Amino acid sequence: MSVPPAAIRVLVCEDQALVRAGFVTILSAQPDMEVVGEAEDGRAAIRSAQELKPDVVVMDIRMPLLDGIEATRRLAGPDSPNPAKILIVTTFNVDEYVYEALRAGASGFLLKDPPPPELINAVRTVARGESLLAPAVTRTLIGRFAERLRPTTVPTSPERDRLKVLTPREYEVLLLISKGLSNAEIAAQLVISAETVKTYVSRILTKLDLRDRVQAVVLAYRTGVAGGGDRA
Numbered sequence: 001m002s003v004p005p006a007a008i009r010v011l012v013c014e015d016q017a018l019v020r021a022g023f024v025t026i027l028s029a030q031p032d033m034e035v036v037g038e039a040e041d042g043r044a045a046i047r048s049a050q051e052l053k054p055d056v057v058v059m060d061i062r063m064p065l066l067d068g069i070e071a072t073r074r075l076a077g078p079d080s081p082n083p084a085k086i087l088i089v090t091t092f093n094v095d096e097y098v099y100e101a102l103r104a105g106a107s108g109f110l111l112k113d114p115p116p117p118e119l120i121n122a123v124r125t126v127a128r129g130e131s132l133l134a135p136a137v138t139r140t141l142i143g144r145f146a147e148r149l150r151p152t153t154v155p156t157s158p159e160r161d162r163l164k165v166l167t168p169r170e171y172e173v174l175l176l177i178s179k180g181l182s183n184a185e186i187a188a189q190l191v192i193s194a195e196t197v198k199t200y201v202s203r204i205l206t207k208l209d210l211r212d213r214v215q216a217v218v219l220a221y222r223t224g225v226a227g228g229g230d231r232a
Contacts, residue, residue, distance in 0.1 A: 007034040008127045011054040013045035013071070014038075014089075015063045019112065023058060023089075026116045027123060042066025049075050049084050055127050059106070061090040061097055069100050076105030076211075083211060087126045089119070102214050130212060160223050165207045173200040177213055178220035 010027050012035055014020035020038055028035045037052045039045040041064045049057050057075065061068040068088060075084040088101040091112040098109050107126045110119065166174065169190075176186045183201065187194040201213070210216050220226035 005032065007032055008056060008123060009034050009036045009052070009054045010123060011035075011037045011039065011045070011048055011052055011057045013040075013042075013048075013057060013063065013068065014060045015040050016060075019060075023119065026119060027058075030120055033120075033123065040064075042068060042071040045071045046074055053082075055085065056123050057084050057086045058123065059086050059088050060112075061088060061101070069097070069104050072101060072106050073104040076107075078105075080105070085126050085129070085211070087122055089114075089122075103218065105211075105215075107212055107214070160225075162208055162219070163223060163225065166204060170200055170204050170207070173197065174204055174216060174220055175226065177201065177204075178217050178226035180217070 010033055012020055012023045012027070014023060017040070020040070024035050024038060027033045036054055037048045039048045043065045045057070045059060045063070045068070046066070059068045059072055063071070068090070072086050072088065074080065076086050077083070083105060086106045087108045087110060088097075088106045089110045089112050090097060101109055107130075108122060110122045114122070163171065163174075172190070173186060176189060181189070183194045183197045186197045190197070201216075204210070204216060205212070208216070208219065210219065217226070
């Protein structure tokens with residue numbers, strides 16, 4: 001008899017009680033999910049996430065005491081020893097928030113009041129360690145924020161040295177990821193199978209200690225190699 005997979009443990013962080021209750025109701029009804037806690041402000045979100053260690057944190061942006069961006073940065077940013085997987089859910093459809101949320105370490109971005117299936121799929125996607133943003137959305141972000149991501153000075157050697165662990169083919173795949181290409185598009189361009197691309201992407205994320213494709217895009221721009229940069 002096979003053992004059923006463990007339920008996805010979710011922490012819901014939202015200051016509006018009615019919205020929070022709605023999220024809890026939707027997610028708790030799923031056979032593969034368990035809402036392990038709730039938080040109504042940013043400080044409580046950090047405390048609960050550290051204590052409960054959920055698989056996914058559903059995080060609002062605008063909350064009292066500490067906003068969701070800063071809470072995300074503390075839970076999933078570069079200084080976090082055990083980065084949490086965070087799904088930002090907000091009513092504010094502002095590109096600046098998307099950019100700041102992803103830079104802070106969020107794994108995905110979803111507008112509030114999504115249809116229940118969309119919220120459920122988003123949580124499952126983030127729980128698997130994948131980025132919620134579709135390639136088309138990634139391309140939009142790259143187009144609008146590439147200049148911000150690019151370093152204003154020559155990247156430090158340690159930062160560029162991170163990329164030296166990649167094989168030439170992995171480096172090539174990273175550059176294509178940084179352009180917002182999907183696995184299928186990368187496969188077509190390199191004339192290899194989509195499954196092979198998936199393997200390369202997984203290796204890249206593991207070698208560079210990155211959580212998802214969005215972080216790979218940010219790193220590619222921060223190191224100056226995206227957009228036609230040469231390998232150091």
